[in-house]
Amino acid sequence: MKRYFFLVTILSLSFSLFCLVPRGMAEGKKVVAILPFTNLMKDVQLDWLCGGVAETLTTKLGNIQSLTLVERMRVEDALKEIALGKTGFIDEKTAVKVGNMIGAKTIVVGAFQKAGDTVRLTARFVDVGTGKISNTAEATDKMKNIFELQDKIAHRIIETLRVEVAPEEQKKMEEKPTNSLVAYEQYSKGIDSLNQGDYNEAKKMLAQAVKEDSNFGLAKKTLEYVEWARPNLHSSLYLRRINKPYNYVFAAMSDALRHTEGTKITKQDISTGTISARQKMSWLTTGLDINIEIKDLGNLSGIRIFTQTKKTIFGIRQQVDYGESKKAIRRIIKDFEKQL
CATH class of the missing domain: 1.25.40 (Serine Threonine Protein Phosphatase 5, Tetratricopeptide repeat)
Structure with a gap:
């Protein structure tokens, strides 16, 4: 009987720990982040390609179920934190630092240069764990064939990570x-x-x-x-466009709220994209009210969070300052973004 009880306890604990692991990690997915490509020519007229190539590659590879692509806005936030602009050179050491900040295992660091109507894309794939370059890629073609160039880089990433791609995923990935x-x-x-x-x-x-x-x-x-x-x-404490479908984003936020200590979901409705929750603060309050709205945009989603008021134990509603509110939801956002 004691052995049975011990086994049940261990299994229950293991299941609980598994449920707390972010979805992408729990499924054994390979987490990849595409950093903005460097404009080697320093031509400001081409700066749009820095984010454009990274955005397109992230979207293309996001069609592969066995990969988890880190959201571009999370990448941008990390680059801002280390004060590195989109045109700054990113070496392996910096790539590893960014990877650790956003939970990526592989960082794609790229660059481009244009001569006449010909453009060349180059990329280095940095293993965050070792800090070494695991592979490289290069593609050259006419500017009008920019999407074909990006496809070549995407295929090289897949080969490097040894990822199997289903025919339907391949088709979606190569769509212009x-x-x-x-x-x-x-x-x-x-x-x-x-x-x-x-x-x-x-x-x-x-x-x-x-x-x-x-x-x-x-x-x-x-x-x-x-x-x-x-x-x-200006009233949202958190406002993001997410490159994931609505149901996925709704489930990820619901999971994040349930796994955040001191936070309780009071109401959620997937048909309207709304979630209400309350987070405990000090002994003088009954908690901070958190209101979340999620927008269905097909393969994309929008999300915004409001937390503007709190209730005292005397039933009087008081305004909460912006800094206090943002600090209160930081743990929720951290867990939520890990699942993206």
Whole structure:
């Protein structure tokens, strides 16, 4: 009987620990982050390619189920923290530092240069664990074939990581987001503005991309996100566009709330994309109210979090300052982003 009880206890503990592991890690996925490509020519007219190539590669590889691609905004946040701009050179040591900050196992560090109408992409794949370059890639072609160049880099990443790709994943990965290079440039500029927090400029660029190519689905959905997010830009403590489908993002946030100590979900409705929770603070309060809204954008999602008030034990609602609120949800966000 004692042996049976001991075995049940161990199994229960193991299951609990497994459930606390972020989804990507629990499934044994390989976590990859694509850093902005370096503009070797220092031509400001081509700076849009720095984020554009990284964004497209992240989206392409995101179709592979056995890979977890770190969200671009998390990458941007890490680069800001170490004060490294999008055009700065990134060596292996810096790549490892970024990888440790965002939980990636492989960091793709790339660069590009253009001569006439020909462009060359180069990439180094850095193993975060060893700090060494595991492989490299290079592709050269006409600028009009920029997506084919990116496909070559993507295939090299897959070969390096020894990942099996299903035929349907291969097909999705090689789909062109648009046939218009002009629309792609405007979209990339819009994403850059979005990552910098300039939603007005992002809306302008994305609207131009959609006008240039009305079939550019990714630009349309990102523009929809910007229009949804802009009215609450200054009141949201957390505002993100996520390159994951709605159901995945909703489940990840729900899991993060359940696994955050002192936090309790009070209401959630997947049909409306809303989650309400309360987090314990001091003994003088009944807790901080947390309201979350998730937007369904097809293969993308939008998420925003408001935490503006708290209740005292006397039933009087008091305003919570921005810093206190953001600090209170930091643990939730950390666990949530690990699952992306």
